[in-house]
Amino acid sequence: MVDMPRKNDEPDVSVIIGAYDAMPYLVRCLESVEAQTIGADRMEIIAVDDGSTDGTGAYLEEFAARSAISTRVVRQENSGGPSGPRNRGLGLARGRYVFFLDADDYFGEEALERMVAMGDRAGTDVVLGKIVGVNRGAAKSMWKETVERADLYSSNIKFTLSAQKLFRRDLLVRLGMSFDEKLKTGEDALFTMEAYLRGNGVSVVADYTCYYLVGREDRNQMTKKGGYARRFDSARALARLIADHVPAGPRRDALMVRPFVITLLPQFGPGLLKQSAEVRERKMALAAPLMEAYWTPGLAHRLKVDERLRLTCVAQGRLDLLLDVLAFLRAKKEPELVRRGAPLRLHLAYPHFGESSVLPDGTYEVTVTEWIGGRRIEPPQRTSRASTARRVVRKARRVLLRALRAPRAHRA
Template sequence: MSLAQPDVTVVVGAYEAMPYLVACLDSVEAQTLGHDRIEVIAVDDGSTDGTGEYLEEFAARTPLDVMVIRQDNSGGPGGPRNVGLGKATGRYVFFLDADDRLGPEALERMVAMADRNGTDVVLGRVEGVNRKPPTSMWGRTLERTDVFSSNIKFTLSAQKLFRRAFLERHGMRFDESLWTGEDALFTMEAYLRADGVSVIADHTCYYLVGREDGKHVTKTGSHTLRFDSARALMNLIADMVPAGARRDALMVRPFLVTLLPQFGPKFLKDSEAVRREKLALAKPLMDAHWTGEVAHRLRVHERLRLQFVASERPDLLLEVLEFMRTTKTPEPVLEKGGRRVYFAYPHFRDRATGLPDSLYLAEPREAREVSGYREVGVDQLLRRAVRKARRVLIPAA
């Protein structure tokens, strides 16, 4: 252990990580930050494939300062990360998954970004290798932002640079009771508590690697684990953000990313018992957190499905899913001179169901995909406001 405090502690939680661990550790060793400025704490979580042995071999030969901890399997990724965080001495902590790898210069650029702006969290651009990465938050580099002013809520994985004093000040740790989604909970809390977040969008800092054996925690486990994850994240948001538009903007994430997939194509194949269980698990979440503001931020097919879950109408949900399975494009219905677009999914303006037109109304980002749509510009909105003000303020002759 060097006497000078390292800039970054890289925490590597590893379970059955061979052969991906080799490239992962090589990417750390290749960093330009300087070996004396990096500390590595690698936690082997009860592997049986040689992961622990390779970590010890690496520690023995690398010039990096490496601590290897071997323990019995903890049951999830949160445990090893917490162990590593508890041993960390760096000014910053970066959580690196053992089957992924860092981009060149990643740590140097992220530390410089955090030091320059005094931010508590730094996100580096992610690219996928045989795996789909998050994309919506990499539009441009942001020296300082927050979770309400950007799309960072759609990347809640743990692979970020965190200021360690900030984590310790708030006593932040991963929830080890969650098998999946523990990183989303941790990262969302960090976003909400942070004195600023930085985004590096013009340089790839992280490679998200798809394993050929498909062993990603996020792709395994029963559906009940997903509801546990959604519930935990929704409760955190509700506890930390007062009711209103800002809370609803954040609620879009667990509804869209965690809950909605449970009512996608797989729902058609689920047994009747599983369908009933999913609806029962969803009901308290829908009752507590599903609002019109959340709904209007979604695409029409997303909104419809979740509304049918909320209203306990699996029959209508199944009809929409069957329609989507045909890959047909719903007919767009343009009104108000093309300024309003509806998508005619099943039961649009069906008097028997009594569903409001608003469920089928496309928001501007979706309506722009329709030929003939005329978006209302700022100048038009201003003219409408002026006309309305005149009607109110100027008495009739």
């Protein structure tokens, strides 16, 4: 599918920038938009100043007055989060595509040209451009290769759900999509996952750095703010969205790894040992409905042992066992590798392993690649009874054929 050319003065891309106290980072951000090789005539900027107090709004208006790029500046009272400015900008956008650019961050020069070309060539509704971190970490596993259509269930694109993607605006308008302003964290994950699930495919541009994700020295970033309850709200919303659009089974389990491991699991890391008994109990209570609704053996099988073990303790309401496991992890101990069973199964002997009355051995089984003490540990290849029977039959057939081909004297 090749996209239709743009109409009249319709820009190819609307770059939507929500800005709150973004100086001096905003300067480089806007410079990177002006430097785009796609050209000023193919872009527009919609900048929403969300009640800044540091001169952000004035700088945006100054930029709009001198830039060759059509720029609209909106100034509003502070909304308390990134969703409001993004929704305001989306409502004003005219481009075939929209890109949500954070005011702290900046583009690679060819970013929009490459992403628009990919979207037009592949006919996809979402295009991911390679992201690298500046003074902060950034996910890497999804940038191994450029692909026109990535499989949501088998690829790692589900682990990059930030809003910094190229979205086809027709999809967003047709579905009435917007950022959930009630969520104070994880609102971008909800928005992006819905576009993944309901759109016409996702492309990945991995051979060029399109986006630089900047860690602010003052750490004044919304992603770093908010109490733990907000994380549970985010996990709950994302899990519900996935369940609403994907029937129970392996594909749902594959997607549920994202809210359980990235959003929920960090609430049950070694830091829990330093928190009060009241906070621990509250976290267990907040997690309980999620575990009851969405925790399945298929999901558990997709996790590393320590991840599965911690979440199993949460699912069973065993805070006591969880604290034992967290103490083991905090001490940076290495679990013993235990080989058992026929067919062979590998286990990592974290606390309470072998106490079948507490947790079954399967909780400790290696089912995905693990790294322990610098060693790579792979799960054994499982062989079904049917495949074993087929192998026996093939071997018997080979023996019989060799016997039939042997000289008659040898068979006498």
